[in-house]
Every structure is written in structure tokens, then in C-alpha cells.
Amino acid sequence: MTIGFVPETSSAATSLASRTLEPAEWASIGVPLLANPRDVIKDLHARHLPSPSTAVIAVYDPDGRIRASASFTSRSGVVDGWERRNALLSHLRRVIPHDLRLRKPVRTAVLMVCRDGGPGWTEEDGAWMWGLRDACTLHGLRSGSYVTLTADGWNVIGENRVGRTPNAASWSRRPRDAAHGIPGGTTQALRRAAAR
Numbered sequence: 001m002t003i004g005f006v007p008e009t010s011s012a013a014t015s016l017a018s019r020t021l022e023p024a025e026w027a028s029i030g031v032p033l034l035a036n037p038r039d040v041i042k043d044l045h046a047r048h049l050p051s052p053s054t055a056v057i058a059v060y061d062p063d064g065r066i067r068a069s070a071s072f073t074s075r076s077g078v079v080d081g082w083e084r085r086n087a088l089l090s091h092l093r094r095v096i097p098h099d100l101r102l103r104k105p106v107r108t109a110v111l112m113v114c115r116d117g118g119p120g121w122t123e124e125d126g127a128w129m130w131g132l133r134d135a136c137t138l139h140g141l142r143s144g145s146y147v148t149l150t151a152d153g154w155n156v157i158g159e160n161r162v163g164r165t166p167n168a169a170s171w172s173r174r175p176r177d178a179a180h181g182i183p184g185g186t187t188q189a190l191r192r193a194a195a196r
Contacts, residue, residue: 019081020126021133026146026158029133032108034145035064037161041112041147041154044069049171050114050149055128057088059096059141060108067107068095076115079123084131085138092139099140108144109136112154114168119152129157 021029034040048056048071058069070091078084092098092109099107111132113125129146136143146157153164 019130020079020123021081021129022126023121023158026129029143031143031145031158033159034110034156034161037145037147037154037156037159038163040110040145041149041163042166044110044112045149045166045170047071050112051171052114052116052168054114055087056112056114057091057132058110058112059092060110060144062106062108070095074113077124079127081127081130081134084127085134086131088131088135089138092135092141098138102140105136105140105142107140108142109139110144110147112147112149114149114171116168117150119148119150119155119162121157125157 043066044056044058047069048054050056050071053073053076054071055074056069056071059067061067072087072091074084074087088111096107099105109132111128113128115124125146125148132146133143135141145159148155148157149166149168149170151168153162153167155162
């Protein structure tokens with residue numbers, strides 16, 4: 001009897017590669033457009049002050065009000081949507097109950113990832129997009145926009161909407177976070193939005 005490792009099959013490699021989305025695929029799933037992306041991005045940035053390698057997930061009510069948000073650091077270079085999905089789902093479960101009891105989703109989740117590199121789509125972005133779509137399905141949410149923050153500014157992937165500020169370096173120019181006494185973006189944050 002021989003004991004050894006089974007080589008990775010082409011089907012396993014295909015399965016891993018399929019856990020990513022390209023911008024055209026993302027646009028085809030019917031992601032609702034942000035009414036005012038600049039305001040949404042500035043608000044999320046002010047709440048979490050993300051630095052590179054930080055992700056911010058936010059859930060919005062049908063009227064556009066933010067219900068809950070969470071920020072967390074993430075490993076760079078991950079191109080498997082499964083791992084991204086698990087991280088997003090874990091943080092969603094901490095800040096808001098699921099809506100699986102509803103026949104169709106009414107709340108929308110938006111993901112903003114602050115990262116190094118250029119503003120264009122990357123395989124890592126594709127993994128985040130796949131992860132967001134899957135996490136939303138498993139939490140009873142609609143998948144909303146995917147936004148990147150780089151040194152060049154912000155970019156709503158798949159919508160061709162961009163802006164210069166905030167950007168990946170904006171957190172370092174903000175005053176120290178009064179609540180934590182440290183620069184924003186260097187700690188994990190879980191926040192539940194106050195009902196307005």
C-alpha cells in the first residue's frame with residue numbers, strides 16, 4: 001500500500017478559480033447603484049478611518065440609512081473568495097441579525113476595501129466581490145457596491161465612478177480618534193449605527 005498526497009486536480013483548481021468575480025460579472029448580478037457614492041464613502045471613512053489592509057462592511061436600510069457597520073484588518077494577497085466570504089459573514093453576524101426569514105432581501109450590504117496598489121480591478125478584488133455576494137446570500141441581504149480605496153482615491157468597481165478623496169492615506173491625516181486615543185484605522189472596530 002502506498003501513502004502519499006493526491007495532486008491537485010483540474011476540477012479543484014477550477015473550483016478555486018471560480019470563487020472570484022470580474023467587473024462584468026459583478027455588473028450582471030444587478031448590484032443596486034449608490035445614489036450618492038461620495039457621501040456614502042466619506043461617511044464610512046469618517047466612521048472607521050481605514051488604513052491599507054482594512055475592510056469596512058456596512059448594512060443599509062431600504063431608505064438608505066446605515067443600520068450597522070464593521071471594520072477589520074485582512075490579509076493581503078488572498079484571491080480565494082471563500083476566505084473573504086467567511087470573514088465578512090463573521091463580522092456581519094456580530095453587528096446585525098440575519099434577514100433569512102424574509103422572502104426577499106430588503107437591506108443592502110456595501111463593502112469598502114482600503115488597499116495598496118492601483119485603482120483598477122485585481123484578482124483580490126474579485127475574491128472580495130465573490131465573498132460579498134455569497135455572504136449577503138447567507139445573511140439574507142442584497143449585495144451592494146464594492147468600493148476600493150487606494151492612494152489614487154476611491155473607485156466603485158463595475159460602475160466606473162471614481163473620486164480623489166478620501167483615499168488610502170486619508171486616515172493618517174486625521175486627528176487622533178477621541179474614543180480610542182489612537183489613530184483611526186489601526187484597530188478593529190464594530191459599530192452599530194444609532195437609529196435616526
